Amino acid sequence: MTLREDQRMNKSMKWTSLVLTAAVTAGMVSGCSGEQGASSGSKDATKAGEAAINGTGFPIVKEPLKMTFLTAKAPTTANNWNETMLWQEYAKMTNMNIDFQLVPFDAFTEKRNLALASGDYPDVIYLARMSTDDLMKYGSQGVLIKLNDLIDKYAPNFKKLMDQYPEVKKAITMPDGNIYSFPNMLAPEFTSVRMGAKLWIKKDWLDALKMKEPTTTEEFYNYLKAVKSTDLNKNGKADEIPLGGTKLKDIVSHFKGFFGLMNRGTSHPNVDVDASGKLRFIPIDDRYKELLQYMNKLYAEGLIDKDILPNEKDANKFYAKGAEGVYGAIKITSPFTLMKQSGFVGLGALQGPKGDKLYSEFRPSVNGAGAFVITDKNKNAAATVRWMDYFYGEEGNKMFFMGFKDKSYIEKPDGTLAYTDEITKNPQGLTLEQALVKYVTWPGGGYPGIVRQKYFSGAESLPESIDAAKKAEANLPKEVWPAFSYTDKESEQMVAMSTDLTNYIDEMTTKFVTGAAPFSDWDKYVAAIKKMKLDDYMKNYQAAYDRYKK
Template identity: 30%
Template sequence: MKKRKLAVVSLLLSIAMLLSACAGNPSSGEGSSKDSKTPPSSSSGSAAEPESKPAAENTDRGENWVTDTPVTLKVWCMKQADIEDIATNEYIKWLQKETNVNLEFDQIAEAESLQKFNLSLASGSYPDVYLSCNQLINMSATIMNSTLMKFGKAGVFLPLNDLIEQYGANTKKLFDDISYVKDGITMPDGNIYALPSYSEIYHCKYADKLWIDQSWLDNLKLEMPTTTDEYYEVLKAFKEQDANGNGDPNDEIPLAGCTDGWNSDPSFFLMNAFIYEDGDKHLTVENDTVDTILNKDEFREGLRYVHKLYDEGLMYSESYAQDSTQMKSLNSASPNVVGSFPIGAPMIVMDAGSDLYKTCVTVPPLKGPQGHQSCSYYEYGNLRVGAFMITSACNDPEVAFKLADFMYTEDSSVRLRQGVKDVDWRMAKEGEKTFDGKPATYARITPLVTNGGAQNQHFGNSGMFRESNDSFIGAWAVQDGFDIRSLDGIEQLLIEQTWPYDGFEPKQTLPPVVFTEEEAAEVSTIEVEVQKYAKEQRVLFITGQKSLDTDWDSYVTNLKNLGLDRLVELYNTAYQRQYVK
């Protein structure tokens, strides 16, 4: 029993890490013309680290040595609940030793971080560095960028352009490797006031997934659906033909969703068979022009299809009322009663030991009646603006910047995210392979998450890092007999089940856009109202409480009155300014 409880806690913490890693707000843009879908290969780490000693005494001056004279920086930092103490965290101790920079932390609890951040900025008394502000609760990329502009122009945040040019070898490499990063963090006045965190977790780029119970398809001798018509027929068979084989033809739920999961609205995935749906702002980019889908005929036809599923009892009637906890209870039943469901990662809405978890697989993007076939793509979802800002109170901005630039190295990023080298993880041995048979770069020694308490080995999702898919999970060794459906195989399973989506993303989607202060104020006002209304109306159309025939025109008119056209204009203006040269 004790082992089972630990496993469940481990799963929950693993999910939390996955969600936080993938939670770069899609509002800053989801996918676009990209350099490559193939994650970059990981490089080898350094040799085993020497015994820790205070930064002031360190004489092991490697290539990333920051300063000969020990410097102390006062750092404001959001502290996540799973970190015991930032000041004694093993990553921070290693970072200080490697750079000869002492760090004094003002540790802000996650729950009060946004309030304390705003109070700190308003106080006029600043730390040398703000760290991890990109993780602030309820602060979208739009608001963060507006804050950077306001306090950058006021002289609180130092412009980093010259420091990047002179000392930013790793920062410039990030800019060169990921083409949109520099544009995505450059303010309209031409200055960069903050460095971002960047994560390249492959499966998070295709987070809008639809899962289906392969055992139900097999029981009914059905093929994986490839079109919306085929999917409709599969759902009908699930409903009518005792798909779970328990002798009761009336307990099957062909399709179910929930209101608060990670892409758990069924209409997001299904809409991509009619028109590209980003699952967030409902904006598209085509021929370098931003537009909305919310008033398009294709969007209406997509809603009509989803309504048909709901109206015929093929979609669970509580899909737009239940939360993820209720969904988890539904999906964890034995025998399984749910045939298909949308979610970014299945363990969020089911127990890892459930029948459904053992047999669910992803449905490839469906082709719609007019031949459209796409999937949501979040290329930019994990560019987190506002990870590291240097203030006017800092007497050693060069040292502070060099510290930040060092944090972009793979050695630093792996240690920040994974723990202590040769204690928590090691370099892979010759012959060790990844789950998909490639030569491994890294191997774990201890589980990344082992219990429900706070840890002090790594920095989790705090701090600043540049993370490739390989360094996170893709290049990690697995042992013989590795079970991809086990708790330890969660991330590998998500990579495997993402492959069917690769290649169905559109050529362009919305990259990170930066608004002027005036634009940001207008966007934030209009966007809240438009999004709220559009979400409410979507549910009303799907559930039949409003008609897509008689109520559609008034819906479009109301969107226009709320400022939808102006919102699109503002996004298009910012996009053109940044990306159309």
């Protein structure tokens, strides 16, 4: 998971400038409130709008209510959510009409930060993409209202999940004891979706090479070498690419568990626990060096795509190349849904050179703490909480992902649900996600709510994805940490240190793998990291970890 932490700022011209800098240069989420939301601390809006709403059932409010949601938009969703069937029908059910102000993902962080800095922000930020530092900062400033009591009274579906899964409450409770958001949740038992993008290998190429499915990193290396030297797609060209992915760092991350690293899941790519039970900074560990040496061997021998993309914006180029059938192994969500390639099988955990066999690429059940927040501009907080809570329950969850019976889905005799032929065999040749656009808005991810296997029909629910998850189940981390939260003082220190550390680690990881930096520079690299206030960084990490354990 990308490290997303926030710069703490004071209300002055200086911090307004820093907001812009952080948004543009670090890709982080920053900002400050305007005069309206500051100085009074967190606001408790438990009684807000109570008289105007119904406690249970629909409609939620007795009189029509209009609200505005600032919303992050994935490129795979409709350009106007107010025209999708999901939100049109839900407006009728609730008597609440939502104006979704859509901002594309790649511009959203800056737009959101500027809105919060200026004080000109709406009732709700939906698909808010807020880190725990964001939540703590804006909550303590009073820009976001605290939801503890509102959840107890008006969110029975979400409260049930918090009671059922204590890790959920821990993940969204800030150091001040308050809850400021509804999260993006992955059902704890839905292993495939928690694994995210998987490592896939082309089964018919394995068969053609008369090789068994790799179970070790060495066997995987041997398979890649065989792919490079064989015309497996039978086109008379040496165009087979052994291993590809959208980003080099993602492939490196996938192999961490095979070298005994990242044993607390993907929310903490740089910190885990060593054999003695102490916190460990992964990028300076000798095992990380061994991992990079393994990756360097693959790259030097031409086994990793030399054109591997530097950023996700160019992912479509990677998908187009994959559609040509040239990859022997790929790190991707689904070869079928993104490249229309069949015949791939997902790999489980590979055993590394020292016997480690951990599938560390595993996400916590709270995948994003700050997916939905209510601002102090909202005069109908109780109704808003009821509006959101529906999607954590069974019926709302089904409607959010599947849409509407006999329109976007059918119910089979055995009670299971399936998308209609319009979605799966679209007469206009649209992909599944393209055909869903007029009904629902879930494609793209990050939404508030919970992803349950029985209602989610994305790539992670395909039979091959479920099979891959079964292979990995025995080797998943025993404990998976959510993102930790920091106090204001800790956060101010952490964001500056994290930016420097992350940028340097990413830069040097690429250089070591590609050979631009020799491994004789390893000690210099470690020394440079330690000079970046690593001791202070780990001290704050320890404090956050200690709070989490409590």
